[in-house]
Amino acid sequence: MARRRQLAVLLAIPGRAAVEIDGLRRALGAAALSRIVPHVTLVPPRNVGEDDLPVVLEVVRRAASALPPVRLELGPPESFLPVTPVLYLSVGGDLETLAELRRLLLAGPLCPPPGREERGFVPHVTIDQRIEPARLPGALESLKHYRASVTVTEVTVVEFHPETRRWLSLAAVALGQERVVGRGGVELELTVSAGLDPDSEAFFEEEWAAYARSAYGTHRPERPYAVTARLDGEVVGTASGELRSRLCHLHYLIVAAGARRHGIGSQLVRAVERLAIDDGLESVRLETRAGGPAEGFYRRLGYEATALLPAWVEGRDFLLMEKAISPPRG
Numbered sequence: 001m002a003r004r005r006q007l008a009v010l011l012a013i014p015g016r017a018a019v020e021i022d023g024l025r026r027a028l029g030a031a032a033l034s035r036i037v038p039h040v041t042l043v044p045p046r047n048v049g050e051d052d053l054p055v056v057l058e059v060v061r062r063a064a065s066a067l068p069p070v071r072l073e074l075g076p077p078e079s080f081l082p083v084t085p086v087l088y089l090s091v092g093g094d095l096e097t098l099a100e101l102r103r104l105l106l107a108g109p110l111c112p113p114p115g116r117e118e119r120g121f122v123p124h125v126t127i128d129q130r131i132e133p134a135r136l137p138g139a140l141e142s143l144k145h146y147r148a149s150v151t152v153t154e155v156t157v158v159e160f161h162p163e164t165r166r167w168l169s170l171a172a173v174a175l176g177q178e179r180v181v182g183r184g185g186v187e188l189e190l191t192v193s194a195g196l197d198p199d200s201e202a203f204f205e206e207e208w209a210a211y212a213r214s215a216y217g218t219h220r221p222e223r224p225y226a227v228t229a230r231l232d233g234e235v236v237g238t239a240s241g242e243l244r245s246r247l248c249h250l251h252y253l254i255v256a257a258g259a260r261r262h263g264i265g266s267q268l269v270r271a272v273e274r275l276a277i278d279d280g281l282e283s284v285r286l287e288t289r290a291g292g293p294a295e296g297f298y299r300r301l302g303y304e305a306t307a308l309l310p311a312w313v314e315g316r317d318f319l320l321m322e323k324a325i326s327p328p329r330g
Helices: 015-028 050-066 095-105 133-142 198-216 264-278 293-300
Strands: 004-012 039-049 070-079 087-093 124-128 148-152 154-161 166-174 223-231 234-243 247-255 283-289 304-313 316-324
Touching (some): 004 050, 004 166, 015 124, 015 148, 039 050, 039 095, 039 154, 050 095, 070 095, 070 124, 087 133, 223 264, 234 264, 247 264, 264 283, 283 293, 283 304
Parallel strands (some): 247 283
Antiparallel strands (some): 004 039, 004 154, 039 124, 070 087, 070 148, 087 124, 223 234, 304 316
16 A cells, blocks of 8 residues: 655744744643644645655645745734634735635645535634633733734645654745746756755655766765754754765754753764764764854864865854864775
8 A cells, every 4th residue: 555644735934933933832832832833724734645745746836836925914813712722823914825825735635635625714823722721811911912024935845754743844845936947948847945855856866876876986975864862852962964985074963052061962973973983984074163162162072174164154254174083095
């Protein structure tokens, strides 16, 4: 039997407003805080067969290309009680575009299942999905002045992962991007997104592996890795990057603010180094902000600056740092 995937389509709230809404959810103890980003649901969860996934993504691409970015006005808070115990931010702004986008998305595998009608579309951003009714008046009163204006520039497809109980981004497609270029010659359909969707990723992996074999012979393609540190079952730090032909690239290292200065970052770096040594690599390389606190941290662990990267991120200088972990090969 073909695998089925639970998907939904939404507009993820961007930037500062998303941080603020997560703050509201945290203050209320909302269970959804760690499960899904603040969003406006356009297509509620659908069980989609593996073979239908390309069709779903094509529906999303066509809908997104047909409409411009959407301006939304968030707030004030409201509730769906007495029907359901949901506290949410009302949504105003360009509601006509929002409704048209939803109409275009409800096609193919994203249509409602046979015999089941969709509820009336009430655009909203959920704050607490199961608030206790007794707490609702106080929550509405304390949040009554909250307002935010945002422009959403992409449509996001999310997938439910049962093992973590989280909805994670599967694909994100920019709104209002021209799909066909080069008319009169080779007509290309271009889509802009936050990352490769599954069929694009499969193409990349296959073609890059073939290119690497032809260009570098026995060269091994980059292989991603991730190291996670947990304390009493809670994630307190992660390190991630790629294993390359002769070196390991440490791309991201982050430790929870409340868990720093306890050696967790050092343990993560050492775990990355052990991974690289076991893979027969020669060094670990990374980039960090010049003069920032992380520079001293890495120097204490034996990393040396090998190059200055001027205005590398947000106009700030970074250092390329490296540490040899095994003798160079023959």
